[in-house]
Amino acid sequence: MADYNHRKIEKKWQKIWEKSGIYKTKEIKSKPKYYILDMFPYPSGEGLHVGHPRGYIATDVYSRYRRMKGFNVLHPMGWDAFGLPAENYAIKHKIHPKIAVNKNIATYKRQLKAIGLDYDWSREINTAAPNYYKWTQWIFLQFFKKGLAFQSFEPINWCPSCKTGLALEDLDGNLCERCGTLVEKKPMRQWVLKITAYAEKLLKDLKLLDWPNPIIEQQKNWIGKSEGAIVKFGVRCQMSDVKNNIEVFTTRLDTIFGCTYLVIAPEHKLVSSIIRQLADQVSNLKEVEKYIQESKKKSEIQRTDLAKDKTGIELKGVKAVNPFNNEEASVFVADYVLGSYGTGAVMAVPAHDQRDFEFAKKYNLPIKMVICPNYPKPICPVLDKAYIEDGHLVNSGQFTSLTSQEAREKMADWLKKNKIGGKTIKYRLQDWVFSRQRYWGEPIPLIHCEECGAVAVSEKDLPVKLPPIKSYEPTGTGESPLANITKWVNVKCPKCNGPAKRETNTMPQWAGSCWYYLAYIVKENSKFKIPMPTGRQENSKLLKKWLPVDFYVGGAEHATRHLIYARFWHKFLYDIGVVPTKEPFHKLANQGLILAEDARKMSKRWGNVISPDEIIKNYGADTLRVYEMFMGPFEQAINWSADSMVGSRRFLERVYKLVSSIIRQPADQVSGVKNSNLERLLHQTIKKVTEDIENFKFNTAISALMILLNEMEKQSQLSIVSCQLFLKLLSPFAPHLSEELWQQLKAQSSRQRRGSPKAAKLKVFKSIHEESWPKYDKKMIKEETYKIPIQINGKVRAEIEIETDWKDEKVKEAALANETVKKWISGKEIKKVIYAKNKIVNIVV
RNA sequence: GCCCGGGUGGCGGAAUGGUAUACGCGCACGACUUAAAAUUGUGUGGAGCAAUCCAUGUGGGUUCGAGUCCCACCCCGGGCACCA
Numbered sequence: 017m018a019d020y021n022h023r024k025i026e027k028k029w030q031k032i033w034e035k036s037g038i039y040k041t042k043e044i045k046s047k048p049k050y051y052i053l054d055m056f057p058y059p060s061g062e063g064l065h066v067g068h069p070r071g072y073i074a075t076d077v078y079s080r081y082r083r084m085k086g087f088n089v090l091h092p093m094g095w096d097a098f099g100l101p102a103e104n105y106a107i108k109h110k111i112h113p114k115i116a117v118n119k120n121i122a123t124y125k126r127q128l129k130a131i132g133l134d135y136d137w138s139r140e141i142n143t144a145a146p147n148y149y150k151w152t153q154w155i156f157l158q159f160f161k162k163g164l165a166f167q168s169f170e171p172i173n174w175c176p177s178c179k180t181g182l183a184l185e186d187l188d189g190n191l192c193e194r195c196g197t198l199v200e201k202k203p204m205r206q207w208v209l210k211i212t213a214y215a216e217k218l219l220k221d222l223k224l225l226d227w228p229n230p231i232i233e234q235q236k237n238w239i240g241k242s243e244g245a246i247v248k249f250g251v252r253c254q255m256s257d258v259k260n261n262i263e264v265f266t267t268r269l270d271t272i273f274g275c276t277y278l279v280i281a282p283e284h285k286l287v288s289s290i291i292r293q294l295a296d297q298v299s300n301l302k303e304v305e306k307y308i309q310e311s312k313k314k315s316e317i318q319r320t321d322l323a324k325d326k327t328g329i330e331l332k333g334v335k336a337v338n339p340f341n342n343e344e345a346s347v348f349v350a351d352y353v354l355g356s357y358g359t360g361a362v363m364a365v366p367a368h369d370q371r372d373f374e375f376a377k378k379y380n381l382p383i384k385m386v387i388c389p390n391y392p393k394p395i396c397p398v399l400d401k402a403y404i405e406d407g408h409l410v411n412s413g414q415f416t417s418l419t420s421q422e423a424r425e426k427m428a429d430w431l432k433k434n435k436i437g438g439k440t441i442k443y444r445l446q447d448w449v450f451s452r453q454r455y456w457g458e459p460i461p462l463i464h465c466e467e468c469g470a471v472a473v474s475e476k477d478l479p480v481k482l483p484p485i486k487s488y489e490p491t492g493t494g495e496s497p498l499a500n501i502t503k504w505v506n507v508k509c510p511k512c513n514g515p516a517k518r519e520t521n522t523m524p525q526w527a528g529s530c531w532y533y534l535a536y537i538v539k540e541n542s543k544f545k546i547p548m549p550t551g552r553q554e555n556s557k558l559l560k561k562w563l564p565v566d567f568y569v570g571g572a573e574h575a576t577r578h579l580i581y582a583r584f585w586h587k588f589l590y591d592i593g594v595v596p597t598k599e600p601f602h603k604l605a606n607q608g609l610i611l612a613e614d615a616r617k618m619s620k621r622w623g624n625v626i627s628p629d630e631i632i633k634n635y636g637a638d639t640l641r642v643y644e645m646f647m648g649p650f651e652q653a654i655n656w657s658a659d660s661m662v663g664s665r666r667f668l669e670r671v672y673k674l675v676s677s678i679i680r681q682p683a684d685q686v687s688g689v690k691n692s693n694l695e696r697l698l699h700q701t702i703k704k705v706t707e708d709i710e711n712f713k714f715n716t717a718i719s720a721l722m723i724l725l726n727e728m729e730k731q732s733q734l735s736i737v738s739c740q741l742f743l744k745l746l747s748p749f750a751p752h753l754s755e756e757l758w759q760q761l762k763a764q765s766s767r768q769r770r771g772s773p774k775a776a777k778l779k780v781f782k783s784i785h786e787e788s789w790p791k792y793d794k795k796m797i798k799e800e801t802y803k804i805p806i807q808i809n810g811k812v813r814a815e816i817e818i819e820t821d822w823k824d825e826k827v828k829e830a831a832l833a834n835e836t837v838k839k840w841i842s843g844k845e846i847k848k849v850i851y852a853k854n855k856i857v858n859i860v861v
Numbered sequence: 862g863c864c865c866g867g868g869u870g871g872c873g874g875a876a877u878g879g880u881a882u883a884c885g886c887g888c889a890c891g892a893c894u895u896a897a898a899a900u901u902g903u904g905u906g907g908a909g910c911a912a913u914c915c916a917u918g919u920g921g922g923u924u925c926g927a928g929u930c931c932c933a934c935c936c937c938g939g940g941c942a943c944c945a
Binding site for chain 1: 865875886925927944
């Protein structure tokens, strides 16, 4: 018998599938849609390793299953081609990024095709293609027009190695997420997207999503909503009253009577403004300025190190006035307060905040308790740490005796009435620093005019194409390399026709991935036949038809980057009427990492990378697919194991051998053999595999197929129908092998029906992947007899066989009549007999 | 510190509160072979001759019955973190 020749089979069917276009997205009216999407890759680096396709194989299995279930399936793939990884690769290898990226794309595509993935390649997109980024720019202009893209000069995080500004999301602690370099604060001109305007919606609408809990939690944390109050403290000096206010944000307004000093972040504008205005009143001005200089030099790590002593310096001569009791509080500048959060200034309540407590101890500041833990008993005045719980207010004027919760409400009302503050909500989320001083990104489509300021490029002039350039390496000056191309930079103002310059910053790598799932929908063949500025009818019709993405699969590392950004853009597009849904991705699953055999991440650095190419060559794409789905739970990280993989190969070889033996048998020997046990198992397996695929539990689905195969191998005779059902169940996992055997079986059964009129029809190619998914028969699944265990006092002692229709009493009688059971219960009193239907009997003695 | 996950054989793992260890890998022994590989059959949590006992990170609890539910703790992975 010929061996299972995976190379021949896989090549053959990949060719036929491509030629017959079975994976092209169909739009059959009677069928419901299903949009399943992978997070598209950056085509950088050295091609795929075996870890990358885990998610792709899963969506492939799922999309094949859905297609067989009768859905119009949209399952596209594309390339996130702009951005730092691609550009750094290009610089390292001294090739133009465009050439490098295209080369990498070709490699990726070849590798993905070799796995036999069912993508509709007619919808392939590339974020670095002008006809694509035209619409990325168009969306940016809509942000700009709505005032949600704005210019800012605040200090931002700057990576000295990547030579560009970064967003908060691009950091890993205080390191550049990309290259691991310590980032610096650098004041520079930048474009910012006002994602904070969507903070509340991004938070609230999480409940519309069917996403894994950890991702939801991470997003909640990232947005970091806290409800509190703003309080304006007056500023008073020795010489005179000043009109200045210090605004603080607090979540513990109830503790305000315990406020004994205020703290302002050193980088806060307020500090410089106070120093400027009150220079002659601050007696220790020089020391204050020195402290500010020093804290600027400190890295964020040094500043935010919890173990470190808190430092600060008093603004001597300046006092803040607590509006609730008119008491004076000292004012400190200290770097344990962050300029980027809240108002950049806090009221310090050492008795009820651990940080303030430590600071107060160090600088000998008064500690005043105003929350009583055991009201109405008197408070114990000696604290060894801050009392941070809620309680009842004491020493708090008219608010004394209220609970913390009541006090927060009433005090906020009082603030509002007196117009010195009130309730407010702050978010940890910061606006998205959206400009990069790099070459390989979408040019920001704006023009700077001396007269008119920043002006949008006219939509009809989009795309603003990235110009060819000699040196695409970053300049490090804070300008992108585009700034050197005077010919490209100097333009006329679209508004006044006067001399103007193009914006030379480019967009961050996340821009293109913010709307790519829309691009697949509106793209047909090699062009965007229907252009994006929606509102055009055909377009919104399509978006309405396919949105939202029903199922999105990708890495969990995108939780607070891509997945926040894309939701933000989608919500904005929803608000301006482009998309019909509030959320882009309904259901989400995250694949676990595949680690190398040494339990480290696969990396060229460790020399432990395994390429899918060699696996496919030596074992076959189907083996790779089955192994990756079988190796463990989909969402769990797992080590690659070459030893374990052979099990998947053996399984497929046994399938090949078994079905081939049926095919070779004379037709009359293989049909019509009935075996109720096998049929029952077959239907049970249909149920199990169907449910497991639905739940992304591929490992147990494959194990069920193995159990079925084990049983089928034991049969002396097998029906073609059984084999066909088995192949259908296997086909999403091992599409090539299933197709090969399916077509051979079909030819075999057509030989059986030779002469019948149906035979002619069979000549038309129909792939197993276009067949319908098997249904199970509930009646067939039911067992007629069960073996159930008998427990005595919760320990299994015997087993009896019962029939399904036995009454409870009969089962109990049978259990008690069992010889082994008799032995165990003899001489003991039977207190209770519990029977769980068709499961277990427990006798309590 | 806070918020998520997770701890089950030699290994990857399975198990709607109901026979813990399915399925696969590995291992042992047998068959085939001159031999080996491949294939194939049987066995395989631990202790014990056995009856039986002990095992799902640890300790308690609920229950006729707990890997699964509750409480406390330990360890591993991930996220956030001087966020006021």
